[in-house]
Amino acid sequence: MHSEMKKVARAIVVAEYNILPTDINDNNEYEQEICANVETLLKDGAFLRDGVDAYGRTNNLASNAIGSFCMSYFYKGENALAKAFPDFFADAVPEGAVALAATALAAAIDEYKSGVYKQSKFTAEVYQPIYDSVIKLYSDVKNDHYHAKKCQAVRKKWARAAGVLTRDDPNRHHDWGLKLQLN
16 A cells, blocks of 8 residues: 555656756756655645635645546455545545545655655654654644635535536445444
8 A cells, every 4th residue: 555655656756846956957956856856845734735816825734736646546446445535535634534635645745755766665753753743744734714615615626527426326335224223
């Protein structure tokens, strides 16, 4: 599971964040530019944001890379969690899934920190603090009505764009009829 996440994240990081410069021929300069790009992305979690809205307010926890990761990893493919747990993924990408996506993306970005790609293991020991920080950001954003609404809207947009079945979709799995016996 971890290696599959990292594979998805690596491709998205290169495509969405333009870490690799295309206009530099000198190897030293090339590596320095990659280091600078990585530093910029990781500083204050810039890789989590998607610019500003029409009112000049930051689009927090809304980067295209996070959306791409969530759609690719959680909604598409044979083992997609959205297919196994549609009630959790139907209305919006769960905050925990976004936090995991952000963690995988940060780990993939981190593999370029030396200026050259160097594969690293995706372990909780190293990357758990990123996950925890993103969960805290969601907790913090809930205190701001404007940004809370925007964060919820983008998570809904990603779920809809992925084409997941909704709770009311007749093609969903049947109700198993599980009940409690409260004697």
